[in-house]
Amino acid sequence: MSITFYYNPMSSASRVQLTLAELDIPHEKVFIDLQAQDQRKPEFLKLNPNGKIPTIVIDGQPMFESIAIQIYLGERFGVERGLWPALGSREHMQALTWLCWAQVSLGTPLFTYMHNAGDWAPPEARNAKQAETSLVELHKALEVLDARIGEVGNIVHAKWTLVDSDVWSVLGWGLQMAKVDGAKYTHLSAWLERGSKRPVACAMMAEEQKPQ
Template sequence: MSITFYYSPMSSAGRIRLSLSELDLPHEVVRVDLRAGDQKKPEFLALNPNGQVPALVIDGTPMFESVAIQIALGERYGVQKGLWPAPGSPEQLTALTWLVWGQVSLAAALFRYMANTSEYFQEELRDEKQAEQALTETRGLLRILDGHLAGRPYITGERCTLADLDLASVLGWGLPAAKIDFSEQKHLQGWLGRVMERPAVKAAMVET
């Protein structure tokens, strides 16, 4: 087994870093300096033509898009380690659904809100109406997730999976950065705390 992980801090690559840590997979980390334009160099574009992180090379085959990488890691390594449901099981269908929902719906709305409010983005590009709409959408999606977590400790039930790690990585950073209060979502709050307290997750969060 050979895994090379192309990574940059404060990027969507962080989600893959959490999964690799939780799976305890030996891998090489290649730091991509986005400010220096490493992601636009020909050797990196050969791995990810989008010129973005993350990229992952598994046994010589490059992958990009974080959701695709999470699914591949889950199917290839996670089932045996109890971090991904068995193929064809109801739990697998649930994990796939919420993993994709987390990026296509929740993260999209959250980062659209941040793009129109946060100091991370240029002030002249912000739009107050867009921000209001995105915040309303984000709050609604948080209520949906909170409702799903009522009566179950993790996304698919009793076990934490890579779907939990992926969603928690988005919310654990995004909600504080966006300054969104989610104290009313008690189930979500408890779930996020459980995931972020996992030893492998804490270890990955402090790595540079």
């Protein structure tokens, strides 16, 4: 099997980078320089016509959209490693539910807020009303997540799964970047702390500090 992973640090590709690391799957990494517009080069657009990372090629077959890649990797390699629930189980239903929830119901308000508040976008591109409404939605989502972790221990079930890695890879830096104080979410805060101590997370954070 051959896997080529096209990435840029601290981007949507981090979700897949952490998944590959958790699964300990050998792969070749190709840095895509977004500033230099590598993602618009014809050879890259053949793999992902959207010109975005993450993009992955598995045995010659390209895939894009981080959520699709993660489900594929989870189902193919995660079950035997105890990081993804078996198809047909109740936990599998929960894994799909929370992975999609993280992309849509958590990710949308988080990234909308980041783009409309703080230094992420230039002042003329920010919309104060959008910032206000997305922050309300973000806190609702954080409350839901906090309650889920308090009830279950992690997101899918008592054990850490690829869904936890996925959500951690976004919130671990996302709340800081958005300057959203999550301290009142005590279960979530403790879970974030646990996630940042996982060896693969430490390795990824160390790598992100290095120049490409």
